[in-house]
Amino acid sequence: MEVKVGESTSVDESLWRYMSLDKLINLLETNQLYFTALESYNESDPFEGYMPDVAAKAYAEIFGSEVSELKKAYESLKQIDATQNNPKLDDLRDGIEKLSSLMQLAFHKISKGITVNCWHSNRVESEAMWKLYSDGGKGIAVKTSVQRLHSALKDQVFGKKIQIGKVKYLDFSDTNLTPKCWRAFKILCQANF
Template identity: 30%
Template sequence: MKKEEKIKWNTYHTKNIKSKYLYRYVSIEKLISFLNTGSLYFARMDSFEDNLEGIIPYDIVELFANYDDLPSLEERNPEISKEIWKDIENHRAGKLTKLQESLLNRQKERFVSCWFLSDAESIAMWDLYATDGFLIRFDRQYLQNLVKLRKDLQEKIPQDSNDLLVAGRVRYQNFNEVHLDEEGKLIRYSGFRKHVAFKHEAEYRFILHKKKNDSNGIFYSLGDINELKFDLFANPRMKSFTLSTYNDIIKKYNSKFQLKESELKPWLHFKETTF
């Protein structure tokens, strides 16, 4: 009899992807953690900067319907009593509070590893997430297959038959127009919906749906770090001496891996380069 899988697997929005790489922009602390553990860190969704992570179309409609300010006292219809206006205010506040609670509960059941999907580094992403930091680069298909193969071997993650791991691209929407976006309403997994304001992140995610877990994050083992295939790059603005110093630090943790110069560095330093 075939052994039942404890963590189910699926992909979302992965067809016709032309970009080859997944990039993760990290600090030195996160880089060392990765080299030490050979694990991806899945952060709980409620810890993200975006308050609307995991939102569904119904919630978006409710948000816009109840969030706008009511007319000022001078603009209100005088034929409607103060008591009725107060009831309207309380009703709207109750709707928004319920929305906050349901969204937070949904976020607490989703753990995410975020990556930048591209064929090249991004200056914007360097500046946002790794000003003095580093870059981990994987081949997308290689990493996705690796995550899938390792899903039933996570000894440190309590597993449940309802657990679901999904990999795929984020869809970016203008929430002001989501009620008109028929295709956008059909996004199967809410964790792959984000506001168009975040489109510059070109995000590719691994999302673990897990109801029975109280931790703030999960370390997902990829196996023996010495057997993994990836590249490490330093910030393109990092001086060569600093890069050499960090390389010495990295070698103390793992002598196999070499920190490389950013592929953007020649262009950022072209004017002051002597030929």
């Protein structure tokens, strides 16, 4: 398994995972961290994992340029052969539409395939985290470091890629956002397609 520590964090950084006793028991029994589908957080936070317009435009530029070039070529060929009914032109048009649909499906699968396991980065415990995640005061906090988490994950056999990094909160209405600003800075486990 490939485990990458992103530039946004330090290997010496302290991490906390606050959880109910049920989740602790599951962790001890399975000896595995549970990665939640990012889209499952949409109910509590509709912007969780949301792609800002600037990132969607960058995605469209990268992957949509081929479709745009094919559409231009199709239009040119159609004008040249405007007087004839050419089935090959119809096949080309259908292929371009299919390619466009496949690219949209691929983007959808990528965004649906992201799973997360969230930790709190702090040198000391957090009362707010205890209240949010300890199931009415009946919970536990596990403390580790980025380095220890990295070591534990790289020894697992998931067949996935994991990235450890910090969450970066963005103001999606900020006109100064660039495509580089948009990244999923949580611990990511990307599904293989």
